[in-house]
Amino acid sequence: MVEPVNIMVRVGVLGCGYWGPNLIRNLLKVPGCRVVAVADERSDRLQAVRHLSGQMKATTETGELVESNSIDAIVIATPISTHFDLAKACLEAGKHVLIEKPLTRTSAQARELIRLARERRRVLMVDHTFIYSGPVRKLQEIIDSGELGDIYYYDAVRLNLGLFQPDVNVLWDLAPHDFSILTYLLDKTPIRVTASGSSPVAWNGWKRESIAYVTMEFEDRMIAHFHVNWLSPAKLRRTLIGGSRKMVMYDHLDEENQIKIFDKGVEVRGDQDRHKALVQYRMGDILIPKVDQTEALETVCKHFIHCVKTGETPITDGYAGLRVVELLEAAERSLMLNGTAPAYAELTVKRFLPEHSRAQTG
Numbered sequence: 001m002v003e004p005v006n007i008m009v010r011v012g013v014l015g016c017g018y019w020g021p022n023l024i025r026n027l028l029k030v031p032g033c034r035v036v037a038v039a040d041e042r043s044d045r046l047q048a049v050r051h052l053s054g055q056m057k058a059t060t061e062t063g064e065l066v067e068s069n070s071i072d073a074i075v076i077a078t079p080i081s082t083h084f085d086l087a088k089a090c091l092e093a094g095k096h097v098l099i100e101k102p103l104t105r106t107s108a109q110a111r112e113l114i115r116l117a118r119e120r121r122r123v124l125m126v127d128h129t130f131i132y133s134g135p136v137r138k139l140q141e142i143i144d145s146g147e148l149g150d151i152y153y154y155d156a157v158r159l160n161l162g163l164f165q166p167d168v169n170v171l172w173d174l175a176p177h178d179f180s181i182l183t184y185l186l187d188k189t190p191i192r193v194t195a196s197g198s199s200p201v202a203w204n205g206w207k208r209e210s211i212a213y214v215t216m217e218f219e220d221r222m223i224a225h226f227h228v229n230w231l232s233p234a235k236l237r238r239t240l241i242g243g244s245r246k247m248v249m250y251d252h253l254d255e256e257n258q259i260k261i262f263d264k265g266v267e268v269r270g271d272q273d274r275h276k277a278l279v280q281y282r283m284g285d286i287l288i289p290k291v292d293q294t295e296a297l298e299t300v301c302k303h304f305i306h307c308v309k310t311g312e313t314p315i316t317d318g319y320a321g322l323r324v325v326e327l328l329e330a331a332e333r334s335l336m337l338n339g340t341a342p343a344y345a346e347l348t349v350k351r352f353l354p355e356h357s358r359a360q361t362g
Helices: 020-027 043-052 062-067 080-092 107-120 134-144 170-186 296-310 318-336
Strands: 009-014 033-039 057-059 073-076 096-100 124-127 151-161 192-198 211-217 223-229 231-243 247-251 259-269 278-287
Touching: 009 020, 009 062, 009 296, 020 033, 020 043, 020 296, 033 043, 033 062, 043 057, 062 080, 073 080, 073 296, 080 096, 080 107, 096 296, 107 124, 107 318, 124 296, 124 318, 134 170, 134 247, 134 259, 151 170, 170 192, 170 211, 170 223, 170 231, 170 318, 192 318, 211 318
Parallel strands: 009 033, 009 073, 033 057, 073 096, 096 124, 151 223
Antiparallel strands: 151 231, 192 211, 211 223, 231 247, 247 259, 259 278
């Protein structure tokens, strides 16, 4: 849909901690968008973002932004425990909403926000940042082309020393990235989700998992596994996707060669009897494709403003957010059962993304 050129979207930002300043910086780049106000309960954080724009009003009262008639859309970058109440208030006040991942703390809350957004005819979008990144878009292109063949596995690590979150464990902090990437790339529903973890560190009077391992099993016997960790001495952000023809590695921290396609694999020839079968290893070339280096968060912000102006459904809409929250809930249930879980029930959302979601965002 053609975007109206004469519409100015007035935006307010709630939360100026870790992610909020990044959102403000990128919103300021978007044509047809004006950041008119920011709010945070801590005045020192407000002071820290004043240099980004001299035209932003700064306040410690979030209600001022929610109730303002001079704001069309609100971006929420606050702790997860506050997402639902803030987003609900914004939608009820007639505001379009973009929320930092994950959408909410429970799937019931996510469904309520979806209902409200539909009822009020407002945009509800979740910031699954990696979906808008050049490397993940390239992975999508590679997989959709069939170059990898049948997908055997998805294996990822997401490790660092911190950042410990005040209201959630490492699963809710880091796993949304891989849940969103995996379901976007493959659009499959798992039949089982299991997770195990450890909580060796206690702070704020209680322990929560700072190390977790998640496994997802699918009907076609594909398996996905990822490791999230707040207690790693080194930062790692690496994903391997193995197929019957080729394999691909995505290293987020390797800025020069983020995507590598390996023409490697195995073939079993001859009699399938285990004493007669011959396993052949294919050791072909490594291809490093060109990847769009546009900052993913800039694309997120542009897409949000575009959807507000045109009424289009965001790629990562409320249903996409719900799907990730449902997977997080399933993994958390498994954590509580010490790594076991019954067969995963059919998800509420049959498809992670609408048909138009495969189009490139502008």
